[in-house]
Amino acid sequence: MLVIRPIALTDLEDLESLAVSAGVGLTSLPNDPKWLRKRIKFSMSSFEGLIDFADEPGDFVFLFALEDIQTKKVVGICGIYSKVGGFEPFYSYKIETEVFKSTQLGIHKEVPILKLHEDHNGPSEIGSLFLLPDFRQGGNGRFLQLIRFLFMAEYPQVFEDTVITEIRGVNDGKGNSPFWDAIGRHFFGIEFARADHLSIVNKRFIAELMPDHPIYITMLPESARAVIGKPHEISARAYANLKSEGFEFADMVDIFDAGPILQCKRDEIRCVRESVSAQVVGAFEGAAGGASEGVQYMICTSRSDDRKPTDFRAVCSELQIESPARVRLSRDAMTALNITNGATIRYSTLRPKK
Numbered sequence: 001m002l003v004i005r006p007i008a009l010t011d012l013e014d015l016e017s018l019a020v021s022a023g024v025g026l027t028s029l030p031n032d033p034k035w036l037r038k039r040i041k042f043s044m045s046s047f048e049g050l051i052d053f054a055d056e057p058g059d060f061v062f063l064f065a066l067e068d069i070q071t072k073k074v075v076g077i078c079g080i081y082s083k084v085g086g087f088e089p090f091y092s093y094k095i096e097t098e099v100f101k102s103t104q105l106g107i108h109k110e111v112p113i114l115k116l117h118e119d120h121n122g123p124s125e126i127g128s129l130f131l132l133p134d135f136r137q138g139g140n141g142r143f144l145q146l147i148r149f150l151f152m153a154e155y156p157q158v159f160e161d162t163v164i165t166e167i168r169g170v171n172d173g174k175g176n177s178p179f180w181d182a183i184g185r186h187f188f189g190i191e192f193a194r195a196d197h198l199s200i201v202n203k204r205f206i207a208e209l210m211p212d213h214p215i216y217i218t219m220l221p222e223s224a225r226a227v228i229g230k231p232h233e234i235s236a237r238a239y240a241n242l243k244s245e246g247f248e249f250a251d252m253v254d255i256f257d258a259g260p261i262l263q264c265k266r267d268e269i270r271c272v273r274e275s276v277s278a279q280v281v282g283a284f285e286g287a288a289g290g291a292s293e294g295v296q297y298m299i300c301t302s303r304s305d306d307r308k309p310t311d312f313r314a315v316c317s318e319l320q321i322e323s324p325a326r327v328r329l330s331r332d333a334m335t336a337l338n339i340t341n342g343a344t345i346r347y348s349t350l351r352p353k354k
């Protein structure tokens with residue numbers, strides 16, 4: 001069984017391996033051990049900071065590890081940023097339209113443009129999603145991607161009303177991006193992979209070098225126009241998962257690879273809206289049976305049991321529903337969640353109901 005929990009310093013070696021496997025283009029998971037260690041510590045302090053949290057969204061980063069219980073190895077990672085733009089600017093290109101017209105010639109033409117957008121009071125963001133290829137089956141990827149929303153449902157006051165995500169854009173895996181080659185390279189004078197890595201260290205160079213005047217999409221080479229707002233092939237499934245949860249294209253793209261930025265109101269996300277808090281009233285052996293047979297649920301521990309945020313755990317499993325507020329879990333799931341009868345959990349179906 002796989003379990004999702006807050007990342008720890010003991011996961012550093014596994015996280016470094018994930019970063020190597022992720023390759024170029026996943027900005028929030030760079031092959032940089034020193035930076036990864038700092039990020040783990042930041043995440044740990046963020047979970048600790050929730051214990052007495054009572055204010056509005058702040059500078060929190062929550063990283064979750066997907067652990068194979070049998071091997072004790074971390075095979076995936078995902079993260080949440082409670083607020084973007086509040087502590088350093090969040091940059092994107094907005095896709096807008098500029099109108100050109102001539103009364104004399106009777107011409108009215110709308111031309112799409114890219115306009116640099118700098119956000120200092122942004123929404124919450126999900127990111128840092130990566131799963132080893134050997135585990136990309138059986139709904140594991142969807143579980144890793146969506147469990148963050150159950151965490152948001154447990155701690156809504158920590159997050160903004162709107163949630164966004166940047167989907168990895170098109171590149172060849174070797175650091176070559178058609179969009180970067182058409183725009184960024186001319187102003188930065190460095191390779192895509194280098195700029196992508198620098199953007200997580202300090203974004204100041206973006207403001208210093210990126211032009212703030214509109215870029216006319218029609219004047220870009222076809223290779224660049226073709227990838228604007230398009231997800232990388234390895235991110236296509238994650239893109240589709242979010243669309244099924246209510247996310248929509250925000251008419252914004254990443255400034256480096258033009259990957260699409262999606263957004264949704266936090267409380268309108270499908271699995272947030274449908275999630276239910278319930279008491280565990282017993283355990284069963286094997287398959288759940290009954291009405292829930294074959295249906296997979298995301299199940300996480302609840303703050304209502306006075307559990308610390310650092311003790312958050314989640315599994316994907318079947319369950320028996322006696323009533324919406326009374327459920328039974330498998331013994332394996334209860335062991336993985338480290339709970340007993342009487343505990344409170346939050347659950348939602350892994351996939352939208354037909």
